[in-house]
Every structure is written in structure tokens, then in C-alpha cells.
Amino acid sequence: MNKDDVHFKEVHATVCVPGSKSLSQRVLVAAALARDNSFISNVLISQDTLYLIDGLRALGAKIASSKEGFFISGTAGKIVNSGKELFLGNNGTALRFLTSLVCLGEGKYILTGEKRLCERPVGALVEALKEMGADILTNNNCPPVEINANGLTGGKITLRDIESSQYVSALLLCAPYMPRGMDLTLQGVVVSTPYIDLTIAVMKDFGAKITQTGKHEYHVTAGEVYQGREYRVEGDASSASYFFLAAVLLRKTIRVIGINRQSKQGDIRLLDVLEELGYKVSAGENWVEVSGNNLAEGDFTFDLNDMPDMVPTLAVLAAFRSGRTVINNVAHLRIKESNRLTALVAELNRTGIIAQEMPEGLVIQGGKMRPAEIKTYNDHRMAMSFAIASLVVRGIEISDKKCVDKSFPSFWGELKKI
DSSP states (O other): OOOHHHHHHSSSSEEEBOOHHHHHHHHHHHHHSEEEEEEEOOOOOSSHHEEEEEEEETTTOOEEEEEEEEEEOOOOOOOOOOOOEEEEOHHHHHHHHHHHHHSSSEEEEEOOOOOOOGGOOOHHHHHHHHHOOOOOEEEETTEEEEEEOOOOOOOEEESSOOTTTTTHHHHHHHGGTTTTOEEEEEEOOOOOOHHHHHHHHHHHHHHEEEEEEEEEEEEETTTTOOOOOOOOOOOHHHHHHHHHHHHHHHHHHEEEETTTTTOOOOOGGGGHHHHHHOOOOEEEEEEEEEESSHHHHHHHEEEEETTTGHHHHHOOOOHHHHEEEEESSSSGGSSSSSSSSHHHHHHHTTOEEEEEEEEEEEEEEEOOOEEEOOOOTTTTHHHHHHHHHHHHHHHHSSGGGGGGGGTTHHHHHTTOOO
16 A cells, blocks of 8 residues: 555545646647647537637638547648638637637638627737738727738737736747747736746647747747647646635545646646645645645735636635735736626625725635525636535525536536535
């Protein structure tokens, strides 16, 4: 009997998470642009990724599913114009990635989605694409996006005070197919930088040549295009966070299978926050365990600029802690699937917790949560975070359970294991 076997006996529950949504979408785009064939396993199958896959198929990638994953025959950068409008649901990542990608093609493309997607900005990305020769129309810098494409020249591009790192990733992913490559400089406020690092890692894995020439400066070499390959998507750190929260609130040890603490996904750093609050974290090559003890008391301030998707998770934890929690530097949450700052304050207040929205984040005073029906605002992360609260507060009900299909369709099944 080895050490891991002994530790496993102490575990109260073991759950599995699907493939990373962030990695799945970046890898699917790279494989669709690549020369030759790829096989991608452990891709997240969810509303978001299915909208992206449909979009990539419409643009010429041949994508066939199997039990083990997806076979993808890439376009070698030659984007097809099917004449079909690309409907992307509420998938902001796909909207921004494909806005850039279709500019490599020729002719008219229209990208749109649900009402909330058409409220999410694309202005900074559109301006950068226009500098490289794209002809683009938007609705007040939001979708629908209409593009008359004729390729992208590349060259020197500067983005200033961006509200989404997805603009950066969208440009970088397409840069190997621009005749002049790209020299991209980010100035002022830069949010969610781990997602940029994730994009760069995927680009290198598929054979692109990209170098970081300064703190926020990137050079992508023209012509060093993606080559098809086999790739396994690692588990989703964002999805794992809800079970880390469960371990804390239930004061149990919960093991999450399919993730690695050394992941490049920025949201894995929620474990550092939990350790700062006094919780025990153990990890192996393909699992992470969190053990909940007494909830740490006192006042804490956390800067979650680099992991904004963890704000709902930490906000629910803060509601149960004795003390004041400040979550700072996350103003960009106002343009997510919902206005998450406003939504979190409204739902925490609904449960009797004192929470206040600030220009750059939230202030939450821990207390006693009372029963309430939680509105989700069609936001998967709102639903999953408050679902964990329902494990310890009888009478917390989630009004729209189906919205988790956006990123984690098996969530409710995994939750039953706890």
C-alpha cells in the first residue's frame, strides 16, 4: 500500500471535471487553422464549444467526433465563406476568436449571438483589425459584427487599456497567417494575463513561432503556421473550483480528478488563496485535494484581476466567513455572461449577506446565509457557485439549473457524489 492509497481512504468524495473550456477553444481554433490533421481528446463538450465547432465547420474545417475525441482536418489558413451567418450563442470567446479568424478569408461574414452576447464589446479588437486592412461594421462596438474580408496584413499593433484578454488571444491566434506576422504591444491596463499565456502555449504546441519581447510585447513570425498533431486537453481548473469550495464549506476532504496544480490555467491559483485562508491543499499528477477546516476569520483583500472567473466562487466562500472580504481589480466582470458584480451583490443580499459593489470589485461581510431562490442571470458561474452554498443552507434553490450546460453539463451529476 503506497502513500496515495492511505491518503485516498481519508477522502470524503471524489469528483471529475471535464476538459478545460479555455484550452478546448484555443486548441480547436489552432487545429482548424493547421496544415494536415489533428486528433484532440478530452475536449469539453458544452454549449460554448459546440457553437465554436459549428462555426469552425462553416469556415472550412472538417471536424468529426468519436468517443475518444475529435478528428480535425485543418484549413491551412484558407478560410471558406459559406455565406452562413455564424450564430455563437453567448460564447464571447468564440465571437472574438472568429471575428479575427474570418478576416483571413474573403467576402462577407456576419457573426452574432444571443441578446447578452450582442451587449458584449468587441471595439478594441475591431479597431486593431481595421488597422490591418479589415472592413468591419458593428452595432456601437458590439455584435452583430459584419466583416468584408480580404486577408490581414499584420505588422505593428498596439492595444491600450483593454477590458478583455480575449482581444489579445484573437489577434495572436491568427498572426502566423498574416504576411507581415505581428508585433503586438499592450499598454495601460491589461487584464487576465494567464489567458494570454495559455494562448501562447497552445500556439507553440502547434508549431507557431512566438516570442515575448517585453513585459506586454509579443512578436509572431509570419509563415510559421500551425501543424496538425495529437493533443489532450487537461481538466478545467475553473470547474474544479466549485468542488474546492464545497470542501471548505462542508469541512471535508474532496479530491478532484483530472487536473494538475502546475497547470498553466490561471484559475488554478485559487488554491493559493485557499491556502492563505488556512485550508490544506494536496496534489498529485492528475488530482488535487482540498481539506476544509474552520473557516478563517478576519479581514482579507484579494486581487483577482488574473482570475476573474473565480470571483463568484470566492464571493460565496466570503459569505460564510466571519470577517470582511474585499475582492479587487475585477471591473471587467461587468462584461461577462452577466454583469457579475451587480449579480453577485443582488443574490448575496437576497440571502441576507451584506455585499456592496465597488468601482473595481466587491466588499462582502460574512454572516448567516438564509434560504432564497437564486437568480442565475443565465450565467453558469452564478449557478454553480450558489449551488455549493445550497449544500450547507437548506432552502437555497437555483432558478435555472440548465445554464451550467454552457461549460459543465455534468455538474449536477458530479455534485450528487458529495
